[in-house]
Amino acid sequence: QITLKESGPTLVKPTQTLTLTCTFSGFSLTSRGVSVGWIRQPPGKALESLGFLYWNDDVRYSRSLESRLTITKDTSKTQVVLTMTNMDPLDTATYFCAYTEEWFGDLDSTWGQGTQVIVSS
Amino acid sequence: DIQMTQSPSTLSASVGDRVTITCRASESISTWLAWYQQAPGKAPKLLIYKASTLKSGVPSRFSGSGSGTEFTLTISSLQPDDFATYYCQQYNSYFRTFGQGTKVEVK
Numbered sequence: 001q002i003t004l005k006e007s008g009p010t011l012v013k014p015t016q017t018l019t020l021t022c023t024f025s026g027f028s029l030t031s032r033g034v035s036v037g038w039i040r041q042p043p044g045k046a047l048e049s050l051g052f053l054y055w056n057d058d059v060r061y062s063r064s065l066e067s068r069l070t071i072t073k074d075t076s077k078t079q080v081v082l083t084m085t086n087m088d089p090l091d092t093a094t095y096f097c098a099y100t101e102e103w104f105g106d107l108d109s110t111w112g113q114g115t116q117v118i119v120s121s
Numbered sequence: 122d123i124q125m126t127q128s129p130s131t132l133s134a135s136v137g138d139r140v141t142i143t144c145r146a147s148e149s150i151s152t153w154l155a156w157y158q159q160a161p162g163k164a165p166k167l168l169i170y171k172a173s174t175l176k177s178g179v180p181s182r183f184s185g186s187g188s189g190t191e192f193t194l195t196i197s198s199l200q201p202d203d204f205a206t207y208y209c210q211q212y213n214s215y216f217r218t219f220g221q222g223t224k225v226e227v228k
Contacts, residue, residue, distance in 0.1 A: 037217065046208070046219065046220075046222045047159075047165065047208055047222070049216065049218055049219060052215065052216065052217060054215070058215065060215045060216040062122070063216075098164075098165075100212075100217075102212060105171045106171060106174070107171065108167065108170075108176070109155070109157075109167045111164035111165055111166075113163075113164055
């Protein structure tokens with residue numbers, strides 16, 4: 001069974017750096033075709049992709065946020081970490097991590113429950 | 122980044138109705154398209170991948186079609202659990218992007 005859970009602070013001050021951790025089980029991030037992505041959703045708004053870390057260590061970021069984002073993995077601890085610098089109230093959102101396995105177009109995906117982040121002084 | 126555009130943004134319907142949601146890509150994505158369903162306060166769940174392949178366990182009233190830049194999600198007979206928001210997602214590029222969502226609400 002594949003599970004993912006996001007953790008991190010609920011409240012962050014403007015200009016601070018946000019660090020979120022996705023702890024997962026049931027798969028290996030070194031298996032071909034596997035990725036873990038970070039997606040956020042501001043209150044009442046749409047899903048927005050932030051970045052994806054692939055099995056081969058390739059990382060792809062949102063072009064509009066790339067300068068503020070870093071996604072890393074800790075294989076031994078089965079965790080993926082999202083770091084976002086210079087937080088702004090507009091970054092207030094629920095942040096999800098999601099497992100995806102893609103194999104010749106076939107896809108499977110499982111998401112964490114999400115963690116709410118509020119940016120306020 | 123590949124832009125995904127869904128229509129309509131909101132759809133009002135009744136139980137038993139047939140509903141169709143459209144998703145357009147800013148460039149050709151072949152059939153590398155997935156559909157997700159998101160209930161209020163919950164994480165999205167995968168319904169369909171490769172434009173038309175139903176994930177195991179998803180009711181057969183859901184179907185998807187399309188290729189290239191135009192895709193549709195159809196619910197043949199809307200059920201109470203189907204009132205939710207639906208998102209398309211392209212995975213033709215390594216940076217996967219979502220449409221802005223279509224909320225299916227009670228008429």
